[in-house]
Amino acid sequence: MTPEQEKEKEEKGEQEEQVLVLDAMKRYRNGEIWDFEDDMAVSDGHGGGENGVLLGLDGGTTSTVCICLPMVPSFSHSQLQSLPILARAVAGCSNHNSVGEIAARETLEQVMADALSKCGSKRSSVRAVCLAVSGVNHPTDQQRILNWLRDIFPSHVKLYVRNDAVAALASGTMGRLHGCVLIAGTGTIAYGFTEDGKEARAAGAGPVLGDWGSGYGIAAQALTAVVKAHDGRGPSTRLTNSILQALDLSSAEELIGWTYADPSWARIAALVPLVVSCAEAGDEVANKILLESVQELASSVKAVVERLGLSGQDGKDAFPFVMVGGVLEANRRWDIGKEVVNCISKYFPRVLPIRPKVEPAVGAAWLAWNFFMKDCYS
Numbered sequence: 001m002t003p004e005q006e007k008e009k010e011e012k013g014e015q016e017e018q019v020l021v022l023d024a025m026k027r028y029r030n031g032e033i034w035d036f037e038d039d040m041a042v043s044d045g046h047g048g049g050e051n052g053v054l055l056g057l058d059g060g061t062t063s064t065v066c067i068c069l070p071m072v073p074s075f076s077h078s079q080l081q082s083l084p085i086l087a088r089a090v091a092g093c094s095n096h097n098s099v100g101e102i103a104a105r106e107t108l109e110q111v112m113a114d115a116l117s118k119c120g121s122k123r124s125s126v127r128a129v130c131l132a133v134s135g136v137n138h139p140t141d142q143q144r145i146l147n148w149l150r151d152i153f154p155s156h157v158k159l160y161v162r163n164d165a166v167a168a169l170a171s172g173t174m175g176r177l178h179g180c181v182l183i184a185g186t187g188t189i190a191y192g193f194t195e196d197g198k199e200a201r202a203a204g205a206g207p208v209l210g211d212w213g214s215g216y217g218i219a220a221q222a223l224t225a226v227v228k229a230h231d232g233r234g235p236s237t238r239l240t241n242s243i244l245q246a247l248d249l250s251s252a253e254e255l256i257g258w259t260y261a262d263p264s265w266a267r268i269a270a271l272v273p274l275v276v277s278c279a280e281a282g283d284e285v286a287n288k289i290l291l292e293s294v295q296e297l298a299s300s301v302k303a304v305v306e307r308l309g310l311s312g313q314d315g316k317d318a319f320p321f322v323m324v325g326g327v328l329e330a331n332r333r334w335d336i337g338k339e340v341v342n343c344i345s346k347y348f349p350r351v352l353p354i355r356p357k358v359e360p361a362v363g364a365a366w367l368a369w370n371f372f373m374k375d376c377y378s
């Protein structure tokens with residue numbers, strides 16, 4: 001093939017790819033599911049069109065998700081939700097505090113490579129990456145990750161490294177960094193931003209350091225209540241039968257061996273739905289644990305909102321409040337998230353509660369788009 005023919009083929013491939021992306025967006029907006037791999041079978045294998053692609057990563061202790069979106073600079077911020085997801089890849093833990101720097105880096109590199117290969121994109125088509133990863137608590141963590149990302153991507157690629165709570169906020173605000181997010185899964189953290197870039201966080205220091213509204217915190221208190229009831233140090237509770245039955249144990253004493261066998265936070269936290277069931281069945285001990293946990297979670301939010309002045313001087317300004325994580329999901333009659341909202345509405349009447357419809361990795365990709373547009377076009 002002559003160089004002219006090669007160029008012509010390349011241009012034709014890019015045009016076809018653009019048509020595919022635009023067509024896919026139209027279908028996506030109409031609510032159809034887009035199987036990008038099928039579409040890419042007829043293109044030349046550069047997902048995202050000539051404008052390239054964005055990567056958004058949500059790196060947690062349980063798993064790491066990478067989302068690839070097309071870069072469409074002509075989109076306005078309000079159109080971001082219509083960007084089709086070109087690819088989604090999942091890997092394991094990427095928290096460097098849990099698995100060490102080398103393993104965390106390998107996981108992140110692998111999940112980005114998987115996402116790109118799933119949509120037929122190459123590393124050279126990446127325009128911006130937002131890596132929102134747990135364990136990024138300090139500017140030195142941020143800088144270290146930025147340094148090795150720079151080894152992977154050339155200098156024109158925009159790189160942003162943030163704590164994973166930031167992606168969770170962005171998933172509810174379409175990539176805008178304004179408001180407060182509360183995450184309550186195995187752990188918990190509250191994180192907030194003002195529109196002029198001030199930020200604050202509360203909790204997120206782990207169960208030893210007071211994260212009592214977390215899944216771990218709730219379940220640990222339930223286990224403690226069972227042991228106390230057994231000893232005669234606390235009231236009897238439905239939690240005893242419920243937890244022993246679920247763990248296939250015959251007495252409260254066996255709980256000691258069960259916890260020592262594997263004290264991992266997520267294993268303990270998995271008991272939260274039992275606590276909710278007992279509270280729904282009228283158990284006062286379980287109910288008290290949940291009510292106190294709601295207060296704990298609300299106090300983290302209150303601390304962040306007050307430190308940032310998100311509710312204005314008279315406490316009456318509206319601000320987004322994004323809730324993320326299994327503990328806050330609205331799938332039970334005893335709705336922990338709803339109770340947290342009730343609690344903080346007393347302090348901040350104009351709070352705007354949001355339960356995001358997209359996962360935090362999409363929030364990270366939207367952030368990448370926002371940061372990129374700000375850096376390039378402002």
Ligand SMILES: Nc1ncnc2c1ncn2[C@@H]1O[C@H](COP(=O)(O)OP(=O)(O)OP(=O)(O)O)[C@@H](O)[C@H]1O
Nearest residue numbers: 060062185186187215269270271272273325326327
């Ligand atoms: N209906 C429910 N009500 C309350 N809690 C629930 C419910 N269903 C699941 N959970 C709890 O949600 C938690 C898991 O949530 P999620 O998957 O968001 O956490 P994670 O990703 O493991 O943790 P982290 O966000 O701290 O890394 C567990 O503690 C689980 O027991």
